[in-house]
Amino acid sequence: MLIPSSWLGTAADKYDLVLKGGRVIDPSARLDAIRDVAISNGRIAAIGASVAGTSINTVDAHGKLVVPGLIDIHTHAGRSAESAGLLLKDGVTGWIDAGTQGADHISDIVAIARSSLQQGRVLINIGRAGLLSDGDTMDLARADVSAARDAIAKNREYIVGVKARLSRDVAGQNDYEVLRRAQEVAKSFNLPVMIHMGQTISPLPKLLALLKRGDIVTHMFAPPPNSIVDDSGHILPEVLAARARGIWFDVGNGVTGHMRWDTVEMIMKQGFLPDTISTDWNVNSPTTGVIDLPNCMSKLLNYGMSVSQAVACATINASRTFAVFKNRGTLKVGAPADIALLDLREGKFEYVDNFNNKITGSQRFFPAGSVLEGKWFPRA
Numbered sequence: 001m002l003i004p005s006s007w008l009g010t011a012a013d014k015y016d017l018v019l020k021g022g023r024v025i026d027p028s029a030r031l032d033a034i035r036d037v038a039i040s041n042g043r044i045a046a047i048g049a050s051v052a053g054t055s056i057n058t059v060d061a062h063g064k065l066v067v068p069g070l071i072d073i074h075t076h077a078g079r080s081a082e083s084a085g086l087l088l089k090d091g092v093t094g095w096i097d098a099g100t101q102g103a104d105h106i107s108d109i110v111a112i113a114r115s116s117l118q119q120g121r122v123l124i125n126i127g128r129a130g131l132l133s134d135g136d137t138m139d140l141a142r143a144d145v146s147a148a149r150d151a152i153a154k155n156r157e158y159i160v161g162v163k164a165r166l167s168r169d170v171a172g173q174n175d176y177e178v179l180r181r182a183q184e185v186a187k188s189f190n191l192p193v194m195i196h197m198g199q200t201i202s203p204l205p206k207l208l209a210l211l212k213r214g215d216i217v218t219h220m221f222a223p224p225p226n227s228i229v230d231d232s233g234h235i236l237p238e239v240l241a242a243r244a245r246g247i248w249f250d251v252g253n254g255v256t257g258h259m260r261w262d263t264v265e266m267i268m269k270q271g272f273l274p275d276t277i278s279t280d281w282n283v284n285s286p287t288t289g290v291i292d293l294p295n296c297m298s299k300l301l302n303y304g305m306s307v308s309q310a311v312a313c314a315t316i317n318a319s320r321t322f323a324v325f326k327n328r329g330t331l332k333v334g335a336p337a338d339i340a341l342l343d344l345r346e347g348k349f350e351y352v353d354n355f356n357n358k359i360t361g362s363q364r365f366f367p368a369g370s371v372l373e374g375k376w377f378p379r380a
């Protein structure tokens with residue numbers, strides 16, 4: 001039976017949890033209104049201005065935003081067993097480790113993903129030794145197609161894509177060939193490739209030509225050389241064409257070389273908004289300019305993005321990038337009850353880019369609690 005999302009329930013209904021009176025923002029349903037959200041058996045059971053019935057637990061959400069659980073598609077959560085719990089406190093109910101490890105040590109990351117409270121999945125680095133301070137694929141032999149294929153074949157459930165880091169200090173002259181090999185691996189399993197763009201040796205259009213529908217470009221705000229804008233600040237026609245053929249553009253906030261406010265402004269002014277907002281998070285992020293995903297979402301509010309657009313980037317849009325997040329990123333009745341409670345505060349908030357430039361904004365999202373498959377996790 002199809003239950004309309006306006007279903008209010010009856011006095012006889014019994015729920016496990018009700019979030020009462022919050023401002024529910026669910027871009028998947030174009031909803032932005034004060035609502036109660038009722039949960040039963042780990043799923044959204046009813047949403048309405050006032051849900052009738054009784055509930056075992058109630059959370060007072062007055063004054064808070066109630067949004068679908070946040071999905072962070074570019075993290076390095078796989079580095080630590082603590083990551084999952086820390087991310088859940090930030091409202092993150094699904095994460096992707098984007099290329100921390102390659103074939104040689106992929107089982108370390110897969111083990112972390114497997115033990116994660118929330119859905120955690122892995123992109124395998126095409127460089128078989130994973131992240132290296134002297135460059136993952138500076139030695140082209142490390143971009144080992146058969147080693148990556150073997151690793152994926154052994155971990156089909158947890159490896160959901162291939163990561164190719166292409167900056168000059170990571171891949172050097174090999175950027176194009178590294179990406180070609182990443183696609184060769186991905187093609188065997190029908191998986192997406194995520195590229196780490198910015199400061200490459202090859203021009204970006206040459207690299208974009210190798211991308212297919214469903215692939216992801218992370219670090220989209222990277223400043224020149226080889227950013228998504230030309231010398232006069234216009235979005236490259238090849239970038240617009242890439243978006244038109246179904247390639248996603250992701251923020252990948254990070255700390256080194258990925259984000260500079262002048263480049264962000266130039267891109268946002270032209271209406272080229274990100275599809276997804278991600279952090280490039282690791283356990284040290286709370287002490288850097290990243291802090292958490294809600295903070296990274298807040299930054300774009302200073303460049304013309306609405307609250308609802310920022311929420312969409314970390315919920316419904318993010319859920320579309322990897323099949324594992326199908327049915328997530330939404331509060332539709334029947335969906336798994338993954339929810340982030342956020343506090344949208346007004347004031348003066350400082351945001352720092354990757355070059356220590358600071359801006360002051362008037363709004364910031366703070367995490368205030370999470371629901372994972374119907375279970376309430378307070379922030380404190």
Ligand SMILES: [Zn+2]
Nearest residue numbers: 074075098280
């Ligand atoms: Zn990263």
